[in-house]
Amino acid sequence: MNTNAQKHTKFIKSEAKRLGFLSCGISKAGFLEEEAPRLEQWLKDGMHGEMKYMENHFDKRLDPTLLVEGSKSVISLLLNYYPSETQHDDSYKISKYAYGTDYHFVIKDKLKELLHSIQTEIGEVHGRAFVDSAPVLDKAWAAKSGLGWMGKHTNLLSKQVGSFYFIAELIVDLELEYDTPVTDHCGSCTACIDACPTQAIVEPYVVDGSKCISYFTIELKDEIPNDFSGMFDDWMFGCDVCQDVCPWNRFSKSHKEPLFDPNPKLLSMSRSEWKEITEEVFREIFRKSAVKRTKFSGLQRNINFLK
Structure with missing residues (x-):
């Protein structure tokens, strides 16, 4: 592994931490071989219902190099949204991720800042930020880069922080040091x-x-x-x-992002x-x-x- 990739990786991970991300993992950009047959079958079985957009850009969904020209690395990031207080019992409920400001705006701003820091520190780096708004298989990339495993409910799970977090990516044309997946810890739990x-x-x-x-x-x-x-x-x-x-969500800790209040x-x-x-x-x-x-x-x- 060249020392530049090592140095750049270290810098990116420390910047991600500074910006408030829970964790950051990196994978080599390329075709998601294991996901391809799964996604094809899921669509064939009509499990996407009326979410017809899931049928679009099948190839791009599985290969970020088709989405971002010249891309070499997928930087996956997790941002905690677990609230310190939840709705009381006599209430109709909304999902905790939607309590505060729309996460698309909050995370996009953080990703822009991360990319800007990378360009300032490293030089000419091209990349694109994704927050659940383009054909990118967020959970597959996060799992590939060692941030957790896919639980039986198909949410990403981590032993340290459970699953109450957003997943986002920065896809860049920069060679970096790559992480490896972690093992599944769902065991026999159903x-x-x-x-x-x-x-x-x-x-x-x-x-x-x-x-x-x-x-x-x-x-x-x-x-x-x-x-x-x-x-x-x-x-x-x-x-x-x-x-x-x-x-695993016994280990969730409340977020520190005022915009999510x-x-x-x-x-x-x-x-x-x-x-x-x-x-x-x-x-x-x-x-x-x-x-x-x-x-x-x-x-x-x-x-x-x-x-």
Whole structure:
């Protein structure tokens, strides 16, 4: 391994830490051989439901060198979003990742700063930042670069910090030192499979996206099928059940990112108040939140679907 790659890798990882990322792992950019047949089968089985965008750019999804010209390395980063306080029991629930400011904005800014630091320190480096907004298989790259393993619920899991974090990438045309994957530590545990309210985890490591509460409450634009009536366990936006029951999340620590702190109203509102929510209150609570994606009408639809 050349000393430059070593030096550059050390610098990138220390910058990532300075910017508040939980961890940083690096893999050689190339074709994801193991993922290709899995993704193909998942799409063939229609497990993406109406998320038709998952069918686009199949080749680019599996090979970042087709996405970013001349790319040599995929820098994977984790950013904690575990809150210090959660909603109380008499409330309809939203996924913890959506409590504060939309993560796309928060992480994009950090990634831009990281790339800028790399260019200032190392010289002419070309790269692109990705936050769950382009055909990049975030979890596969994070696992490949040793940041965790893919749990039976298909979320990335780490022994140190569980799974309540965002995954982002910087794909660059720079040779770096590469990390190696870690082993799977799910063992015989089936907590996530047993707890899933809609039985969306159809077998270990396979989630039928078209049965997932997150899919119904965020992605689905039509009416929610009546077959799932009474199964939503009070989730009005997203769902954290498979993560909440995972033993590894006992080790989650609350984040230190003020932008992820929720509007106090989000934590105090009761079921009856959510039922009566006005568009004005919706705009106030979710002003910069990822919940805006479902729009006021979408959140109302979700709330009305709950028993």
